[in-house]
Amino acid sequence: MTIRLTNSRTRRKEAFEPLDPSNVRLYVCGPTVYDRAHIGNARPVIVFDTLYRLLRHVYGAAHVTYVRNFTDVDDKINAEAQRRKGLGRPESLEELIRERTEETIAWYHADMDAMGALRPAIQEDRSPEGLRRAEPRATEYIGAMIAMIEGLIAKGHAYEREGHVLFRVRSYAAYGALSGRSVDDMIAGARVEVAPFKEDPMDFVLWKPSDAGLPGWPSPWGRGRPGWHIECSAMSYELLGESFDIHGGGLDLQFPHHENEIAQSCCAHPQGSFARYWLHNEMLQVEGKKMSKSLGNFFTVRDLLDQGFPGEVIRFVYLMTHYRSPMDWTAEKARQAEAVLRKWRAATADVAAGEVLPGVVEALADDLNTAGALAALHAAAGAGDWAGVKASAGLLGLLQDGMGDWAAAPEADLKAHAARLAELRAAAMASKDFAAVDAMKAALLAAGVEVRMSKAGVELVPGAGFDAAKLADL
RNA sequence: GGCGGGUUGGCGGAGAGGUUACGCAGCGGAUUGCAAAUCCGUGAAGACCGGUUCGAUUCCGGUACCCGCCUCCA
16 A cells, blocks of 8 residues: 655655654644644644554554644743733742643643544553653753754854854755745845844744743753744654654645754754655635634634534544645534534444445545545445445544544433324324324424334434423423 | 645535546435435536647646735644
């Protein structure tokens, strides 16, 4: 089975060949943990979770390493901690920062778990320590960042000015290759704010000084904190080595974040290749518009869950669109996804998973064609191959045990009602007066009960909107 | 201004230079006292203008419109 992926670095779909099939290594840029994850944040999580599942299927679960970081050094986190301090909290700023990042990470885990995303892991090491290593926090790798920055200075790729350390972009000839821009064009764009101590307008910060009101760590350049980009370079090096297979993230990170990562990593470790395949997911919109707080169409994953959209339904909606196309979140799509999942859930409830369908694997292996994989699932469903559907849906993170409570029929004993209705119906068939039957049927429907009457008899199925209280009068 | 992506049937959304995508909705039928559920069947597309080709929705060029990045937003 050959996996083909669109490599942003070459702008082509390429056959994926891992450096080491016994340990395929994937790094994905994770969230800055300052607030609840919004539904845009969820897209790379689901996209790369699907890739992770595919890699595990092809190479074996114990032969895949998936690392995704938490950025817990950030001005927005500082601002929230300072706000709490301003409210009179007695803790230190550091403690308040810790409090904010810890609660945000817990939310993130809960929300992503709800959508069926697997936690990153280093070769299936699911011990608490192992899982924690697979989700590294920037604050726990400050030493590695400082070491990398020192190396860059020693090699002439970085310089110190006024407590800052800056990366010398002109020292890396390939700068701009990933995002297809030239340093000169970008400067010509003239939207770059130039600090006076920069040698070149495009140089970016590796380390910056912190005053007393900001978190800081001791360094050769004084007390300070790292720039944003260096954390991913340092952590991927520590956990995956100087060369690894796949680096993923949202398209908006391609420049400058990933470009700067490449510059830092390739200059610090020129003998390595850093990431060989770069994958970028397109952005998400809501009802056709960019999601923004000012437009009032800003949702967190938790908002959707609280509104009653099951995590599995949200996941299905994301999988309906190819990861390299812009995706629109709409209520109509969620309705469609729910209808299909409800049907599949009901049909596979008592079915044992069989063999994974080749068509599903082939679609995913073709640049993560999740829409094609869903089509293959529909085809199998149409053919009645529910064992295949159940097995293959697992590759997409769907129809998993523990995620289907939302689709389960509510507990209710309707036998007495069914018997009563059958009785009324039998009488009506003789008298040709169906008024009593129709009245009872209407009452049942109003209570959210699906009424199925056939020659075989009467069947009552509690539906999604089942309300036992409304049956009390019957 | 620079760079990149997109435009497919009522809606969503794929692949493929020529043969049914698929799903949702609709319509017709079976079934039902009527429905529901289920099953069967079915119409409907490729922004616009050129070019290449025996043949293009699919390749190439242009136009229009939309979107993203260039501002530590995935």
